[in-house]
Amino acid sequence: MSGKYASDPTWASVEPIPLNDGSETGTLPLATIAYSDEYLEATSYLRAVMAANEMSDRALKLTDDVIAMNPAHYTVWHYRVKNLFALKKDLTEEFEWLNKMSLKYLKNYQIWHHRQVLMSSRENFPTLPPNELDFLMKMFKQDAKNYHVWTYRHWLVRHFRLWDEPREIQDVDLLLSQDVRNNSAWNHRFMLRFGPRSDEPDGGMPNSTAPPPEKGRLAVVDEDLVDAELEYAKAKVIKAPENRSPWGFARGVLRASGRPLSEWKDFAKKFVQDKVEDGKVVDVEVKSSHAVEWLADTYGEEGELATAEAVRMFTLLKEKYDPIRKNYWDYRIRMIAPATWSQEIPTSA
Amino acid sequence: MTEAVFQKERHIKYFLRCLKTFLPSLYTSNDSNRVLLAYFTVAGLDLLGELYNKTTSEERQGYVEWIYHCQVPSGGFRGFTGTDFGSERRTPENEAWDPANIPSTFFALVILLILGDDLSRVKRTECLQWLSKMQRENGSFGEVLGTEGKIEGGGDLRFCCFGAGTRYILRGKCGDGLEGIMDIDVDKLVAFIEACQAYDGGIGEGPFCESHSGHTYCAIGALTFLDRLSKNHKPIALLSPKTGPFESLVRWLVTRQTCELGDDEEESDEEDGHGVDEIGPLSATVEEPSLDTKVDQLPVVPPETEDSLRWAGFNGRCNKYADTCYSFWNTASLNMMNRLTLVDATRNRRYLLEKTQHIVGGFGKGVGEPPDLLHSYFGLVSLAFQGEPGLESVDPALCASQRAVRHLHSLPWWQETKR
Numbered sequence: 001m002s003g004k005y006a007s008d009p010t011w012a013s014v015e016p017i018p019l020n021d022g023s024e025t026g027t028l029p030l031a032t033i034a035y036s037d038e039y040l041e042a043t044s045y046l047r048a049v050m051a052a053n054e055m056s057d058r059a060l061k062l063t064d065d066v067i068a069m070n071p072a073h074y075t076v077w078h079y080r081v082k083n084l085f086a087l088k089k090d091l092t093e094e095f096e097w098l099n100k101m102s103l104k105y106l107k108n109y110q111i112w113h114h115r116q117v118l119m120s121s122r123e124n125f126p127t128l129p130p131n132e133l134d135f136l137m138k139m140f141k142q143d144a145k146n147y148h149v150w151t152y153r154h155w156l157v158r159h160f161r162l163w164d165e166p167r168e169i170q171d172v173d174l175l176l177s178q179d180v181r182n183n184s185a186w187n188h189r190f191m192l193r194f195g196p197r198s199d200e201p202d203g204g205m206p207n208s209t210a211p212p213p214e215k216g217r218l219a220v221v222d223e224d225l226v227d228a229e230l231e232y233a234k235a236k237v238i239k240a241p242e243n244r245s246p247w248g249f250a251r252g253v254l255r256a257s258g259r260p261l262s263e264w265k266d267f268a269k270k271f272v273q274d275k276v277e278d279g280k281v282v283d284v285e286v287k288s289s290h291a292v293e294w295l296a297d298t299y300g301e302e303g304e305l306a307t308a309e310a311v312r313m314f315t316l317l318k319e320k321y322d323p324i325r326k327n328y329w330d331y332r333i334r335m336i337a338p339a340t341w342s343q344e345i346p347t348s349a
Numbered sequence: 350m351t352e353a354v355f356q357k358e359r360h361i362k363y364f365l366r367c368l369k370t371f372l373p374s375l376y377t378s379n380d381s382n383r384v385l386l387a388y389f390t391v392a393g394l395d396l397l398g399e400l401y402n403k404t405t406s407e408e409r410q411g412y413v414e415w416i417y418h419c420q421v422p423s424g425g426f427r428g429f430t431g432t433d434f435g436s437e438r439r440t441p442e443n444e445a446w447d448p449a450n451i452p453s454t455f456f457a458l459v460i461l462l463i464l465g466d467d468l469s470r471v472k473r474t475e476c477l478q479w480l481s482k483m484q485r486e487n488g489s490f491g492e493v494l495g496t497e498g499k500i501e502g503g504g505d506l507r508f509c510c511f512g513a514g515t516r517y518i519l520r521g522k523c524g525d526g527l528e529g530i531m532d533i534d535v536d537k538l539v540a541f542i543e544a545c546q547a548y549d550g551g552i553g554e555g556p557f558c559e560s561h562s563g564h565t566y567c568a569i570g571a572l573t574f575l576d577r578l579s580k581n582h583k584p585i586a587l588l589s590p591k592t593g594p595f596e597s598l599v600r601w602l603v604t605r606q607t608c609e610l611g612d613d614e615e616e617s618d619e620e621d622g623h624g625v626d627e628i629g630p631l632s633a634t635v636e637e638p639s640l641d642t643k644v645d646q647l648p649v650v651p652p653e654t655e656d657s658l659r660w661a662g663f664n665g666r667c668n669k670y671a672d673t674c675y676s677f678w679n680t681a682s683l684n685m686m687n688r689l690t691l692v693d694a695t696r697n698r699r700y701l702l703e704k705t706q707h708i709v710g711g712f713g714k715g716v717g718e719p720p721d722l723l724h725s726y727f728g729l730v731s732l733a734f735q736g737e738p739g740l741e742s743v744d745p746a747l748c749a750s751q752r753a754v755r756h757l758h759s760l761p762w763w764q765e766t767k768r
Contacts, residue, residue: 017434021418022414022415022430026414029430030383030386030387030460032372033373033379035377047431047432047433048434051443074381074428074450078501109503151554182668184559187557191557194548195557241647244668245667251548253548270644271647287644287650320653321652321653324606324607324658324661324696327691331688331691
């Protein structure tokens with residue numbers, strides 16, 4: 001091999017370790033890839049420095065090269081971190097490099113995990129670096145729903161205790177004003193408002209380890225905050241009534257505060273209006289299928305007297321507004337009104 | 350319209366090409382996932398019923414040898430041979446750079462099972478010992494063991510699932526020959542997974558992360574593996590019908606089925622809300638009359654028609670487009686929850702066969718995209734769940750053919766005859 005490492009005096013002392021895919025020991029390798037010569041050479045040198053446990057500038061540079069070709073390589077990142085700390089490198093430079101990589105490889109786990117590993121160094125980052133959130137917003141310009149970036153931002157909030165920093169909710173508002181369907185932003189909003197602070201147990205919803213119905217319910221409820229969030233969700237529903245995100249958000253808020261779905265019954269009814277002629281309902285005017293679902297659930301919770309209304313709503317969904325989920329709406333009907341089911345609806349495959 | 354056709358012969362050709370020729374250099378960025386790619390290839394051919402027809406027993410033995418070549422001396426499997434610098438050079442100081450990897454260990458074991466190997470050369474006790482060292486204090490699992498025994502890698506559900514899967518395969522029904530080998534903390538793992546359920550019923554990468562079908566699959570997969578092995582375990586809410594966690598997850602999963610395929614420019618702004626609205630602090634109190642007026646001004650939703658609903662794939666998160674692999678993640682989760690019949694199988698089939706099945710065989714990620722191994726395999730599995738003729742039936746947790754599962758259950762530590 002006469003690649004760039006073989007001909008570089010910096011690397012003269014290193015004996016590269018070629019890829020051992022087992023061909024010499026009678027294996028038939030699976031998922032063989034047509035590697036470029038550059039990749040084969042760089043990884044041969046990487047194996048050599050790793051075997052020697054070498055911590056050096058040249059090793060660090062080599063990791064740049066390998067990562068550029070294979071950013072999902074799971075040990076090269078750990079090895080890079082080890083080198084950075086062993087050589088006491090300036091992490092500002094590392095972040096500049098990392099930002100470039102992040103904008104280039106949008107969907108990569110390792111990059112964001114690496115960022116988290118570096119940022120968790122209290123010695124280097126006792127407080128949130130000033131440009132960090134700006135960079136995340138730059139990432140969101142490329143893809144406002146990038147899962148890795150949101151997961152990292154979530155971690156950042158918890159690490160630096162940013163729940164009540166005005167910037168967090170401002171950024172969420174901005175992103176939702178740009179795209180009210182950005183479910184990632186809705187989720188972040190929920191976490192900011194209702195996520196556990198400090199050392200309280202962690203969970204995907206408040207009080208997550210408790211058995212139902214306590215699961216999902218806050219121990220202490222700030223009723224004003226709950227009211228404000230519900231109004232916020234209403235305003236966003238009106239902007240796009242078929243957008244599921246704020247309806248789901250409102251469900252979560254109500255559950256967290258221990259309030260019933262019926263609190264939004266009147267609001268939901270505005271989107272589902274019966275057309276009455278001669279005292280009989282002749283048609284229903286629907287402005288949001290999610291409002292129909294909301295009413296179905298609300299009637300379902302009200303007990304037997306409202307069962308017929310719940311079934312009417314589920315039927316509306318299954319026949320007109322959401323027929324893809326016909327089997328699911330039938331399942332819901334079967335759960336609240338087994339009798340109706342067996343009499344009127346034939347079983348389908 | 351004519352019914353969609355499953356191009357079995359072309360899929361066989363696609364998977365055979367992946368098995369017997371080099372994958373294009375584009376796959377270099379997936380080099381560290383070679384065991385996963387190998388799994389897709391071998392399991393894909395197996396699902397098509399052709400693994401044993403199109404390969405010789407010598408070839409299959411060669412593949413088995415390669416998988417064992419990926420086994421790390423201290424137990425578990427690496428994800429690719431690229432980190433192997435030779436056992437003669439391996440020391441306690443450098444072994445962290447060539448570690449066993451949690452997902453790869455699971456997939457290596459499944460490949461061995463599909464190929465009919467009896468796992469007799471698997472370092473079973475070492476692997477299970479390593480596994481218990483991979484569990485964090487909060488119950489979750491890491492990806493690899495780093496320097497000074499530190500658990501490295503994100504704390505997400507992928508590692509929980511494949512950790513639980515590895516335990517399932519190697520521990521077996523009776524845990525034979527494992528006296529004195531520390532087990533993982535099952536209760537803690539269950540608690541961690543349950544804590545990842547979000548306010549909308551779905552499950553995210555970690556607590557308070559956005560619900561995501563891939564992570565939901567991992568959560569339900571892990572719980573299913575744990576549940577299958579446990580004898581007197583307290584019931585797990587996420588697997589128990591009629592509980593809040595179970596039913597809200599079912600709702601979230603069926604809601605993932607969507608006609609928004611991302612293949613039509615108009616689709617993205619069909620409604621009112623995609624535009625940028627005025628930026629400014631929203632008043633906390635919206636006046637009631639104006640709210641009514643606003644609703645009055647809204648258009649009526651037109652009922653769906655057969656035309657608008659011909660194809661329905663699945664997305665992985667709320668308000669995202671359909672993608673082939675989510676046809677798998679969602680239906681596999683529902684399958685493990687025994688709720689697969691709640692989806693629209695006909696429209697999912699049409700989506701896969703008319704929109705992402707590729708002319709050269711295999712499946713692409715979205716409409717009109719070139720095929721790749723991951724989407725090709727998951728496209729097949731989603732169809733197999735629905736009973737597509739020409740495909741073997743699949744176990745949704747192990748994600749391999751029932752034949753491979755029967756083989757696993759025939760291994761010595763799965764026999765319950767003792768005692």
